Amino acid sequence: MSTQAQPQSTPALSPLQGLRVIEFSQALPGSMCTMLLADLGGEVIKLENLADAATLNRDSARFLAFNRNKRSVALDLSRQEGRKAAIELAAHADVVVENLAPGTADRLGFGWEVLSGINPALIYCSLSAFGQTGPLRDKLGDDLVVQAMSGAMDVSGEPGRQPVTMGLPLGEEISGLLAAIGILAAVEKRERTGRGAFLDIAAFDASLAMLSYMANIYFATGRSSQRLGSAHPTIAPYSAFKTKDSYVVAAPFTQTFWRKFCTVIGREDLPGNPLFKSFSDRLKHRNQLAEIIDPIMLERSLAEWLVALEKGDVPNGPVNSVAAALEMDQTRARGMVVESSGPDRPRTLGTPFHFNFQDEAVFEPRFRPAPALGQDTAAVLRDGLGLDDRHLQDLVTKGVALTSKLSPDAGTLSLVTSRFPPSLVGRPSGEDDPPLKGIRVLDVTRMFAGPYCGQLLADLGAEVIKIEETRIGDPTRRNIPMVNGESTYYMAVNRGKKSITLDLKHAEGREVFLGLVANADMIIENFRPGVMDRLGLSYTKLRSVKTDIIMLSLSGFGHTGPLRDKISFDLVNQAMAGTMAITGEAGRPPVRIGFPVGDLSGGIFGTFALVAALHARQRTGKGALIDLSLHDLMVSLLGHLAQTYLMSGECPQPMGSAHPDIVPHRAYEAEDAWLVLAVPTQELWLQFAVAVGRPDLIGDARFHLMADRVKHRAELDAILEPIIKQCPAAQWIENLAAARIPCAKVVSMGEALDSEHAKSRGDVISFDHPVAGKCRSVGMAINVDGKLLLAPLPPPVLGEHTQEVLGKILGFSEEKIAALRAGGVIA
DSSP states (O other): OOSSOOOOSSBOOOTTTTOEEEEEOOSHHHHHHHHHHHHTTOEEEEEEEGGGGGGOOTTSHHHHHHOTTOEEEEEOTTSHHHHHHHHHHHHTOSEEEEOSSTTHHHHHTOSHHHHHHHOTTOEEEEEESSOSSSTTTTOOOOHHHHHHHHTTGGGSSOTTSOOOOOSSOHHHHHHHHHHHHHHHHHHHHHHHHOOOEEEEEEHHHHHHHTTHHHHHHHHHHSOOOOOOTTOOSSOSSOEEEEOSSSEEEEOOOSHHHHHHHHHHTTOTTGGGSTTSSSHHHHHHTHHHHHHHHHHHHTTSOHHHHHHHHHHTTOOEEEOOOHHHHHHOHHHHHTTOEEEOSSTTOOEEEOOSOEEEETTSOBOOOOOOOOOOTTTTHHHHHHHHHOOOHHHHHHHHHHTSEEOOSSOOOSSOOOSOOSOOOGGGTOOOOOTTSOTTTTOEEEEEOOSSHHHHHHHHHHHTTOEEEEEEOTTTOSGGGGOSSEETTEEHHHHHSOTTEEEEEOOTTSHHHHHHHHHHHTTOSEEEEOSOTTHHHHTTOOHHHHHHHSTTOEEEEEESSOSSSTTTTOOOOHHHHHHHTTSGGGSSOTTSOOOOOSSOHHHHHHHHHHHHHHHHHHHHHHHHOOOEEEEEEHHHHHHHTTHHHHHHHHHHOOOOOOOTTOOSSOSSEEEEEOSSSEEEEEOOSHHHHHHHHHHTTOGGGGGOGGGSSHHHHHHTHHHHHHHHHHHHTTSOHHHHHHHHHHTTOOEEEOOOHHHHHTSHHHHHHTOEEEEEETTTEEEEEEOOOOEETTEEOOOSSOOOOTTTTHHHHHHHTTOOOHHHHHHHHHTTSOO
């Protein structure tokens, strides 16, 4: 059997089957979080407030993209009977997710204090822009404002040009992902303690967490990363190159790939040139290197370069549009574009999660379209709360509830939740223990995505053992800049782990590894597909040693499809999944999102999948193989942009910092800095026109309604740009904030990390490294019961824990360990 189990006819349960979730949210982070839970089988009931129903555009791409697989219950939460029904549903739920302004849920009567008093085992998750605590708690902000204040915009765009938004609403999407991880981790702990938890998840915190190694560079050097177009702050060359007819990306991330790249372009002399010999040499002389490479890349077409680079084994790819990314054979082969089960069978995005359980049953997700308002009101209130038809009709007549003529989702509800006796788990737990205490993970990964997944698991409390190659360990240990010989890059994604060295190519090394597998719960690997099989460590082999082992196989394009064997790094995945084509300015070269979003997301999606598999194992005793592709998850992050194309055929384009449907909503240059502002409603437009000293704009027919402003955005910008430039950013922020206009200064990464709000939220952490000394980094951004989840161990020195792990876990004597070292099995 290959590492990737092939689909069988045996049906498999959904990983989150039986988990009931109540959602009070219309904003993207909450909807993203609950959609992920619903995709894996969780029962999500979306409670929609009839008082807000008129403001919802249920046919919008955004609503359709993030609300599939849910049930809709429509209640008037401003009325006592509506609130009572909502509270009763929450009383029988496992999880409540709310994405309202801080304090709103409390005012409506279904805040954490009330619901946890009724349901002590409840997991309650609050999502917001800036969190439930800190000086910015009540600041108005959407994704644009969060991007500006977190440093994301300052690192995205071309050198010397305006800051641009990331092509994706990543702060909101990643906060939704982290919330889903935190929820499942809290459920895992609840099964041992019987106690619920309160999660405080902020898009601002999530955005700072995404700074990752770039934050470490700032802490080590005092220098904030700058806008570099498609280039990388510590690696050169690593960017998009203009060809005869288009753009191609090449990512010679290692010394080996650098030599291969030089061979492909016909410049075998470059690796021996003292100016370009090492990472630091090439970075220092990146401009001279570009003067050599750029003219060469212009000599051939995109198609010619793709063939040459692929043949030369250099990570590469085209800069795809969103349309091209969705229509790729690989995208379709992996089930990332599917038909939903609705009457019109609209196309939608699929899920990137591929679970194969130990009996070779394959999880096959359903894709139900987003529900109509109140589509499931009658079914949920009848089956979930036991209301009879007369009581239900009374609520409808009074306007407290709304039902729909559309058929409700199939299935019935019961008052039984997914909770089960702690005795079934078998792991003792104290109330202060982290959620995954007692879970052991073998981390056989390198570079970024896999190690980041391992670090997140360590922050959740798992014991993570990083297994490194005996000579140099993880290659990123050599990435610059260094602190006392330790790589800031490596330290950014390996906190909280134990490091052992082990030669998996050596037969005795594999036996040692299998001994560790017998004592582990999870394995993470990110080799090219087939490598684990060739090492004799296929999932079948591992499962024969530990029947319920959970294994995550993380790769660029997954274990199936025509691009199965293609190698990639973050740049390649950004380019091929369409995100570079929607980041930057119209008519300008493609821009890489300033964060390594593919790698970061790989670690985050991988962690969510592993905790979901753990949840399933608790109920079934079955392990699982998870096949996760960076391409798939990047496509899934296209969200409403992909849905726009799938609905209309309209392909999203780069818009700088502007919004396709809201005007004004972008960055403007003030007297001394860049400023972002967002005017999403008609009421705010009236206030904005007065605040900028142009009340006459209100009566201008070109700008009367939002549709008018979108149509005439260039004319409105021509009026606003000179006005905004007349005053300093701080003065505009004061004036606009008084009018309740969301706005913010575009700050540098360093300013964001050093801000009072970041300090108050605990986003910046510190650790004592045995070699590097006192270091700072960014945390995980999951706050549970007022405490940031954080692993206690610093990043390890190579092989630091070999003796401890082999001695304590496998019982090896000092003589046995010395013999392994003498034989080159360990270092």
